[in-house]
Each structure stands twice: as structure tokens, then as C-alpha cells.
Amino acid sequence: MTYSIRTATIQDAAGIAKVHVDSWKSTYKGIMKQTVLDNLTYSSREASWRQNIECKGNIVFVAVNAEEQIIGFTSGCKTKEDEYPTYDADVTAIYLFEHEQGKGIGKAMLKRLLAEFKTMNYDSSIVKVLADNTSCRFYEAMGAEKIDSNPMLVAGDELELLTYGWEKI
Template identity: 40%
Template sequence: MNIRKATLKDAAGIAKVQVDTWKTTYRGMVPDDYLDHMSYERREEMWGKIIGDGQVVYVAEDNGEVVGFANGGEERSNKYSGYDGELFAIYILESYQRQGLGKKLMAPVVDELKSKGLSSMIVCVLEKNDSKRFYEVLGAEKVDTVKINFGGRDLKEAVYGWKDLEQVNL
């Protein structure tokens, strides 16, 4: 297993991981119609732009195939005083989950956020998503619960945070 910074060549692999994990993780949480209409092509285009813009993106690869990714940057909402960074996404193919890849993907993202002068971080996760326990194990504390509209359905999103990136339990 190799963890490395993403390149433009990884956009297709990242897109595949995102679409496939959304369909296995969020089925029953978000509208099926939304999941059924996700496409590799649209996500590949989106990830090409994200990587091309120089955002913090790391991939996990197994035998040259992208099996997981994580990305982060500056906190986007400016809603959470005391939090300047954000973990935007972390997804791992179902068959690779529960093998320590989440921590391995988060470590370089946290390191890069620190190198950019950021000292804290939030992450938003659907309230019904069991992966919120992952963040709790890593030392995050629940900061807020917000309502979001996703594909025409009102959902609750939990906001977790680390006040100090040095305290992320990696």
C-alpha cells in the first residue's frame, strides 16, 4: 500500500473511489436518485480541477490502483471560530476499510495543513454515518449539528473538530 500526493493522473481513480464509496456508504441516507445519477466522468472533471488548483489531496494505492483518498484545506464556512482548517473528504473503497488506511491518509493531510500555517481542523459528516466514530477515535469533538438539503432531502450533518492539529490521534 502506497500513500502519496495526488497528481492529475489520479483524477479518474479518485472519481471512481468517490462514486463507488458514496453508493455503498450513503445508500439509504441520501436520495437514491442522487446516487444513481453520480457519474465517474463528472467527478473526474471535478477532481482534475481540484488537483490542478493545488489543493491538498492524497491517495492510497494498491498495485497502482487508487483505493482511497483524502483532501483538505482552509475551513470554508468561516462559521467556526477557532478552526482554520478542514478535512473536506476522506473515502476508502469498502474492501479496504478497517485496515488503518484512514489514519494513513489523514496523516499527510494534517501535516500539510500544519505546513500551511493552519493549527486546527473541522470535518462535516452525515449524522447517520457510522464513520463519525472514526473521527471520535482520532480525538475530534462534536462542535455542531447543522441541517443541510441534499438532493431535495433535509439531512443533519455533524461537525467535528480538533482545536489543535498536534492532538489528532494518528
């Protein structure tokens, strides 16, 4: 299967929302309460992604298949002020439909985002991920090192949120 990665446009918000919701439902099943996953909607995520795409400073890329259907996305921005002062950028999201995982698409999207960070003179980056998420191994394989761990409340459940970092991208 062939795919390409391109900058997201506002017209991509619905496709991104579908990947986001469907990915959460497969990725976080058994990690988050099912009610949290059941309450995710395409319409709320689409509205959120419209804002994200239009927000100055946000970078959003989509992976599309040969039919130009969105199969994954990644986004990032400058790190929050004073959060991790030695890191410049933040990989805020990277999601693929479950059936598209393991094909190198996530790796290609991450590399594209990190390359964009470099063009913005960002030399380092973080990414946050739930400890029970299998993507921790993906970030480690991509050279990120665990730099922090914090509790995170989701629907009354305390989950462990890990922060990984690349000191040099």
C-alpha cells in the first residue's frame, strides 16, 4: 500500500477526527474507562481539530492512502512555557488507524514532524504517552528517552503519564 504525508488543511478536520476517535477506542481499550471511550464523538473531535489546524504555531500533518483518505496524523508545537525548559518542541499527537500500524507510517510521520521542528530552529522535543500504551516502545525505538513520570486523572482513574524526550532531533 502506498501513502503520502502532507500538511493538513481545514478540510482534513473530519478525517483527522475519525482517525483520532477510532484510534483512541482501539489504543486505550482496557487502559481508560470504557465510558470515556464511548463518549468520544467525531463531531467534537472535528471541531477541536479545526481549531488546532488554524491555530498559529501548530503543525499538523496527515498520512493519506492512494485514494487520498486520511489514515493517520501527527501534530506538534512549541513546548509550553516553563514546562520542560530544556526542550523546544512537543509532539502533541500521533495516531494511525489500527490496521495501518506496523507499516512504517508512524515512523515516517514522526520523522516528518521532527524535520519540521528543525526548520523552526527547534533542536529538542518531548512527547507524552500513557505508561500502559504500547507506543512507549515505538518512541524508545525512535531514540526518545524517558525523562519524567506524572499521575494523570482520567474520569476518576489515576493513570501514569510518561514524558519522553529527544535532546537532539
